[in-house]
Amino acid sequence: MVLRIGMKQLAARGWPRLLLLAMTGALVAGFALWPRSPLNLASAADLRTSGLLEQWQAGNVVVLVRHVERCDRSPHPCLGPADGITRVGSEAAVHLGAAFRALGMGHTDVLSSPITRTAQTAAYMFEQPMVAQEWLASCGKSLRDEVVAHKLAHHNLLLVTHSGCISDFESQTGFKHALASEYGSALFVSVGDAGQVKVLGVVNEQNWQSLLNRKL
Known part of the structure; x- marks a missing residue:
């Protein structure tokens, strides 16, 4: 007992x-x-180990860039229309374009959403208007397939788009609960010959200068 x-x-x-x-x-x-957020490539070491630099040189990369600061959600002076970007944003776009030129734009195609804030971002990045694509504004379930379809062999593809579209793409590539993209952030992915997509990571706008200072 x-x-x-x-x-x-x-x-x-x-x-x-x-x-x-x-x-x-x-x-x-x-x-x-x-599912976590893509790797934040905030250091030169992270950038190198991700394989991004080699893939970029080979022309195997697609990068989705979010537009810079939008006028209708900021206290900063507008550049022009209310649905466009701020003057602060235009300066950030110029620096962002310089960062991509430092990576090398010799074999890179650039497309933009037709919405004012994305069109302005692309124009300030590269000092000229870019080819507008409606699918970069509507996005949705077909976005991943659209991205792969527009990627040419041995040519990088830079897409200026929106945070919602980047979230759609992340969700379709295994990151359903990723943090929302920041203004001017860049999501890098590699695309294989058979259309297979691998997310390499994210570079936020404020990290580019320190990366470039290390002479990537």
């Missing part, structure tokens, strides 16, 4: 520990399975 009570007491004391272990295991498993 004493032994039976002791066994019951031991079992009762053991349940909280078992429950805690079970909950910990579930949390660890959930964290491992939860």
Whole structure:
């Protein structure tokens, strides 16, 4: 009788520990399975180990660039129309274009959403209007396929688009819960010969200068 009570007491004391272990295991498993944001390529080391530089030189990269600061959501002076970018944004776009020229634009095609803020961003990045594509504004479920279809062999493809479109693309490439893209951020992916897509990582606008200072 004493032994039976002791066994019951031991079992009762053991349940909280078992429950805690079970909950910990579930949390660890959930964290491992939860899709995270793409790698933030904030350092030269990250940029090199991602394979981006080699893939860019080979012309195997697509980069989705979010437009710079929009006028209707900022206290800064507008560059022009309310649906466009701010003057601060235009300066950021100029610096962003310089960063891409430092990477090398010799074999890179540039397309832009036709919306004012993306068209202005592209124009300030490269000092001329870019070819506008409606699918870079509407996006949706077909975006990944559209991106692959517009990618030419051995030519990088730079797409100036919107945060919602970048989120659509991330969701379709395994990052359903990625953080929203920042103004001027660039999502880099490689596209193989058979159309297979690999997300390489993100470079945010404020990180370019430090990367360039390291003479990538």
